[in-house]
Amino acid sequence: MAAAQITAATVSSRSVPTFEGLRSSSVKIAAFVPLRQGLNQRVFRPVVVKAATVVAPKYTSVKPLADRVLIKIKEAEEATSGGILLPTTALSKPQSGEVVAVGEGRTVGKNKIEIGVKTGTQVVYSKYAGTELAFNGSNHLLLKEDDIVGILETDDIKDIKPLNERVLIKVAEAEDKTAGGLLLTEASKEKPSVGTVIAVGPGPLDEEGNRKPLLVAAGNTVMYSKYAGNEFKGKDGSDYIVLRASDVMAVLS
Known part of the structure; x- marks a missing residue:
């Protein structure tokens, strides 16, 4: 059976319109080339994207x-x-x-x-x-x-001052054991969606441009949406997340 060879052309800014003062960087698409020695061997060239x-x-x-x-x-x-x-x-x-x-x-x-x-x-x-x-x-x-x-305000994420309706939360550590007492490996620990509020923003704006206070405060233990916000690692090794107050689902006590 004859071996196939597929290549992708390079897309350059020369082929697209340019605007005064601005030009797009070139984008190279990776080429996929099966070797003649066998279909199980592949060569992948690096993708270079400059957006x-x-x-x-x-x-x-x-x-x-x-x-x-x-x-x-x-x-x-x-x-x-x-x-x-x-x-x-x-x-x-x-x-x-x-x-x-x-x-x-x-x-x-x-x-x-x-x-x-x-x-x-x-x-x-x-x-x-x-x-x-x-x-x-x-x-x-x-x-x-x-x-x-x-x-x-410092080089440590735990000192961040949230803006608008955002909230800074220190993520709770994952459980080491199941409810039945079995020890969990690092790979099998479920990502927690519970943590302690460290700082809150001044609140969102209403229709008149006035700030509305948030329903959560520093010190609250909260449950939040699992895939929300921006995650960070603090200098103390702890995990932190900054998310919108609307992504906080409940206060735990």
């Missing part, structure tokens, strides 16, 4: 509009806390950075609501939010203020 929009050097500033914020992304850690260098594939995508520009805010009801963060502030944002920009030699993110989950 950031590149701002031309002639533009020296980016001014966000309305309730948008421009953030300079913090570089990914290249080594573990023990000094072990990480390969590129193991680098975690950063979720924090410095606010470098803000919009003029938005109008809710009759009230003008200004952006709640200022330039120079270190913030943490939702993992898949915003549009990435390559600007002034650094990676930036342009996103809505609501996609910022909190202000990071």
